[in-house]
Amino acid sequence: MRKGKFVSQLRFYFILLILIPILFVWVFVSMFLRADYLDDAVLENRIVMGNIETIIDETLINAETSLYLIGNLIIEEHADVDQILKVLDSHGDQFELVEVVDEKGILLNAYPSTNVLIGSDKSAECYYETFATGADTCWSSSFISPRSGNPVVTLARQIGDKTIVGYVNIDHIANVAENFSKNYNHEFHISIVGSHGEYISAKNREFVYQRRIINRFDEICSIYENDEPYGTLDHLGESTIANVTYIEKSGWYIIVFQPYTEIIREMTELNRVFLLTAITAILLGLFYAFRQVRKISREMNKISQETHTIAGGDFNHSIEIDTYSEFKQLMDDFEVMKGSIRSRNDQLHTLAYQDALTGLNNKAMIFEQINRWIADKGIKNFGLLFLDIRKFGNINDVYGHRNGDAALAKFADRLRQFEVDEGVIGRFWGDKFIILIPNFKGVDVLLERAERIHIAFEQPVAFNNIEIPMAFTIGMTQYPLDGEDLNTLIRNLDLVMHESEVIETGRTILFNEELSKKVRRRIAIENELAKAIDNQEFCLHLQPQIESKGKHIRGFEALLRWDNARLGKVGPSEFILIAEQSGLIKQIDEWVMEHAFAEIQKINKLFNKEFLISINVSAAQIQRIDFADKVIALMDKWKMKPQLVELEITELSILNIMDNVTQNINKLREQQVKIALDDFGTGYSSINHLSEIHVDTIKIDRSLMNNIDKSQRKWIIVKNLYNISKQLKYDVVLEGVETENQISFLKQLKEVYIQGYYYCKPQPIEELIAYIQKWQKEANEQA
Structure with missing residues (x-):
């Protein structure tokens, strides 16, 4: 009896010796992995949200630029209807309709004019309230167009005493939510809503056409206004984490919902493996008793160490298990899990640091590389070559945005030949590129590299039977001569590129203090000049x-004279040229x-x-x-x-x-x-x-x-x-x-x-x- 009791107690202790470490590791891993998965989910949401925001920003900017050009064509150049319709056609389906309204709110004309009541009163439209605040551009809330049945917004811009109103087709924005959901393995719920919560884009397109208001809109606004990293909301019957951003230009909100079930799915699978392994370990413990206690503890310690390694972000370390197939299976599952996380991190890294159009490094990667080199004592110096393609907007206007993007991609391909000697090439933004050259021997090396780049682009880029010349200037700064930190280097590079805007293409401009003073002076004159008439500074x-x-x-x-409180007396020979260049x-x-x-x-x-x-x-x-x-x-x-x-x-x-x-x-x-x-x-x-x-x-x-x-x-x-x-x-x-x-x-x-x-x-x-x-x-x- 005592012996049986002792054996029972011994078995109980053995079970505890096996079960407690397993439970401890399970709780520890669950805690760390939950935080890690949650952080990854928030990062994924932000990347998706950032990509959508970029698409919308580009759409809004393109629409404003196109409307400004069309408005100038109508008002300033008095183009005939065929010319205007041809220009509208060259912009694809960007605009469903363009209207011209006079200062009294009377509709003067429309392009195309079919089913439009010329002479109707538009003075009650929302953009007149916006213009009363001093703004010259106004985006309306979205609505379903009675002409096409598609979602549209109106973009109104004042040009002279006229108002140009474009009905911007946002049908492709309405498709964003559905397209992004298809492109990701996880079940993202992506919504774009207007300033009153009405759906502009949703996974279910019917929400857009029904003008449905998103649930809990006040809570969504609160997440953005309180600058919270994320919020927890019920969406479409699921518990989700939500990230929110606001597009100030149009007054839209982008919300990315990710269900908790997706976040913890792999954790649940891992917990299941742990549970199975624990049961197996308990059964084995009963059979092998004292002989196996040390082995089990040793293997569990390995597993515990591996979980710490994973929680610390190291996915390259691996351990060998020399006992029990169950533990080996567990480690195989760990490797599968690590591979999945590593693959996802690689994908996130690509999205975060690579330009989608050209495949080059993006601005975030360039900034990170600059900071890395500044911290690296092995990097004595490095040069920054900034390439600014001149009048690229004209290329988009003449050849279309699709061919403009293709031209940028071809430009990047030709630029890759200069990615040598551990140098880094990236697309800074838009039509601007940057090359980093470490440990150069004298400024002549940078100037020679710049000259080779100019020579390489003497021939136009060619594709699809199109040849497009790419004229550009190169601005240049040096670390540590022109700055010992990222902000100073980029600020000085901006000054160089500001100077490049007033000289001919094909030039290379090297930063120096004299240039800095000259550009700052010109910028100051331009800023003050814009206020000179209102401030009665001219005589x-x-x-x-x-x-x-x-x-x-x-x-x-x-003879015009200008006396400015900040700059003093400024001669016409200095400010007239700046006025011409700035449009004043x-x-x-x-x-x-x-x-x-x-x-x-x-x-x-x-x-x-x-x-x-x-x-x-x-x-x-x-x-x-x-x-x-x-x-x-x-x-x-x-x-x-x-x-x-x-x-x-x-x-x-x-x-x-x-x-x-x-x-x-x-x-x-x-x-x-x-x-x-x-x-x-x-x-x-x-x-x-x-x-x-x-x-x-x-x-x-x-x-x-x-x-x-x-x-x-x-x-x-x-x-x-x-x-x-x-x-x-x-x-x-x-x-x-x-x-x-x-x-x-x-x-x-x-x-x-x-x-x-x-x-x-x-x-x-x-x-x-x-x-x-x-x-x-x-x-x-x-x-």
Whole structure:
């Protein structure tokens, strides 16, 4: 009896010795694997969500860009219906309908115009409320189009005094949820909803067409607004973890649900294996008793160690089990599980660090590589070569986005030949690529590599019987010379690429402090320039044009001056070019013209004279289709006599756009507006231009006035230009005359006008009025 009791107790203890370690390992593994699987699930959700967000962002940006181009075509270029429909057709089914609405909300036109009520009132549409806040672009909530039965949103954009409204087909976005669910092994539930919770995309397409509202929308919004890593929600009858992101541009939410059943499925399988193994171990323990206790403990310790290794993220380590087929099977299951996790991690790594279009490293991988090299003491230096393909948007417009993507892929293929010497090549974003070159020996190595890249792309990329030239610039920074951390290097690289936007393609730009100051100055000027008119920072100075003998004032040139609180006084030679490049020149030119008309009217009324006003016009303005009409409208507004208005253009500014300019000039001259050719004698083929373009005045450049009384060559040039101009019956204005000697010498030329500091510097109107009064008094006394 005692012996039986002892044996029973012994058996009980043996069972405990086997069972307790098994249960301990089981709980330990379950705890760690649950956390690991949950983290992986959240990461998977975020990657899927990020990919969807990228697709939607690209769709929205493409739609805005396309609508802007179509709007300019309709409003600015006055294209006919066939041209507009052809452009719409080139954008595929991106737009179902494009409408043009005037400032009062009246529908002026639609493309295509079938079943559209022209003249209907659109003033109650939501985009007018958005425009009232100062925005110029508005995305509406989604709705089912009565024309096609497909989900659409309206994109409205103000262009001038018109509103262009595009009905954007988002049917392919509605397919996103279903497509992503098919592409993943796990049963993701992906939903895209509008600002009120209405389905835009769902695994069940009927939800979209039924305009169903997603359940628990308030809780979904709360997850995003509270910046929670994930939320736990019941979705379609299942308990899920949910990740949420918000697309600010359109007001949409992307929600990725992953059922808990999917997350713990492999854990459940593993637990089943553990349970089976535990039962087997208990039975074996009863048979083998004391002989097997040590072996079992030893093997269980191995298993415990392996679970710690897996929980720590090491999937390459493996152990050998030399007893019991059940334990060997358990380790085989461990290997299968590790292989599955390793494969999934590899897939996640590819999604996270590889560009889907080109197969190159993406920006995240580039940043990680830079940080890795900075931390690696074996890397003494490395260079960053940044390739910016110029005007790639034009390629998309001409050849379509699909061919544009193919061109980028071909560009990347050709770029791969430079992936040598442990270098790294990646697609930074869009049409921008980056090459990292470690441990280079001197900057000449980087410059030579850049030159080889330029040579490699002298021939266009070719595919599908299409050849597309890829023009680009290369910006370059160096570690540690130009920065000792990632942020500094990338910031300086941005400055280099900002400089590249204003130079010709095929150039390589190396970062230095002088360039940094220059670009920062240009950026500061551009930022301040955008606010200059509203802040009333501009003023006009007027400089008289006086007959060479000082007896008659012809008129005044209006010269723009800018005094900024932050930058101080900025000269036109510095800010006008920036205004042209940034597109601000239109507002500035119109401001100058309005104020010049106002001031000359004031002067003429005060002195009962008909002085003319001479106004500089940029090349960007004079080639605009509506330029002449705009000038005529402003003259009507200020009741200006056209013969008292003179517009100055330069030779160099119109060198390559003669055809575009001629139409505007002819229209203005028909109204008796005078045209002056400024800086004459310094451009290309000056004499030839006199035969190509009709003008009224020649302004001989100040560079020919310097030391003209001492330079026979300059005198011959000026005299011949004068003779030609007079034979063509042009007025002649000599710029930059400053000395008595120059005046005495130039009096040999009859009927010319002097503009320069000798008579008067450019002055604000108050000082100029005093000067005119003094000049008139002296002229009367001399008479």
